[in-house]
Amino acid sequence: MNAAFLPEPPQSPAAKAAYEDDLASDGYVNNLTRVWCWRPDVLMSFQNTRAELLSESTLSSREVAVLGAVTAATRGDSYCSLAWGARLAGMSDEETAAGVLRGDEADLSERETALADWSRRVVTDPNATTExxxxxxxxxxxxxxxPPRGT
Known part of the structure; x- marks a missing residue:
């Protein structure tokens, strides 16, 4: 079922590949993928940029999921909260993910808690963040x- 406001995008090899990637990783085609596939070239550019940004990051996949879940929940974005919450639950457990979405970091590491608090501050009022x-x-x-390459 397509809950997005746009009809299905035109079929293309790139759109088909994006749908297959979703099916393989999530078991369904995400609504955001359906929207992005109106411009699969832009989707590919976004994915490449995101991969490049994370390529030398010291953030774990779980830390990225914490950031995504906190950001979405703080913004009040139920669609992305559900998606990032489900991803985080797969890396931890449902209670931890639900807690993060509620703003309860009791089950997070010190590093994850610092990231969650920072993300919430930036989303709420980016100009109020401090040193x-x-x-x-x-x-x-x-x-x-x-870290320097090769270390």
Whole structure:
């Protein structure tokens, strides 16, 4: 069922590949993929950019899921909250994911909690973030720069 406001995009090899990727990873075709497939070239560019940004990141997949879930929940985005919450539940458990979506980080590591708090602050009021916010991230083991290549 397509719950997006747009009809199915035109079929193309790129759209078919995107649908197959969703089916393989999630078991269904995400609504956002249906929308992106109106411009599969832009979807591919976005995916490549995201992969490049994360390629040298020290963030784990679970930490990325925490950031996605907190960001979506703070914004009040139920679709993305459900998607990121489900992804986080698969990497932890349902209770942890539900807690993160509610703003309860009791089951997170110190580093994950620092990321969740920072994400919530940036989403709520990015202009109110301070040096203390970034200092907390550094104290939790995060860095402004990726490690040098080859280390």
């Amino acid at each position: 203390a916010d970034t200092r907390r991230l550094r104290e939790a083991g995060l860095s402004d720069r990726p």
